[in-house]
Amino acid sequence: QVQLVESGGGSVQAGGSLRLSCAASGAIDSTYCLAWFRQAPGEGREGVAYVERDGDIEYLPSVKGRFAISRDNDKHILFLQMNNLKPSDTATYTCAARRGFCYLYSPENYEYWGMGTQVTVSS
Numbered sequence: 718q719v720q721l722v723e724s725g726g727g728s729v730q731a732g733g734s735l736r737l738s739c740a741a742s743g744a745i746d747s748t749y750c751l752a753w754f755r756q757a758p759g760e761g762r763e764g765v766a767y768v769e770r771d772g773d774i775e776y777l778p779s780v781k782g783r784f785a786i787s788r789d790n791d792k793h794i795l796f797l798q799m800n801n802l803k804p805s806d807t808a809t810y811t812c813a814a815r816r817g818f819c820y821l822y823s824p825e826n827y828e829y830w831g832m833g834t835q836v837t838v839s840s
Contacts (some may be wrong), residue, residue, distance in 0.1 A: 719829040726834030739795040739812030747790040750819035755808035764821035771802040
């Protein structure tokens with residue numbers, strides 16, 4: 718089993734920044750794919766970014782250039798640096814993990830999920 722715990726959410730004004738963290742524990746190692754998803758009220762779950770075990774990264778087009786995903790394989794922590802936040806970024810952000818390759822648009826492929834952290838961006 719793998720446990721994922723997010724932190725770092727909060728409320729900011731448009732243009733502000735937040736840094737999310739996701740601490741992984743249990744039977745996880747550096748071969749796992751790690752990703753961030755988000756879900757706004759009334760909307761479906763949306764892939765934000767992932768980082769493969771070999772370091773390959775993909776972003777949702779609407780966040781590319783504003784968000785940066787990274788991982789610390791020694792400490793098993795996933796990060797999401799979010800800059801120039803917009804009201805449309807408001808959502809619950811959740812980290813996810815799976816063995817093998819990452820999928821940005823297929824959350825059903827992920828085996829492990831955190832509880833999520835709320836990000837609210839006001840205009």
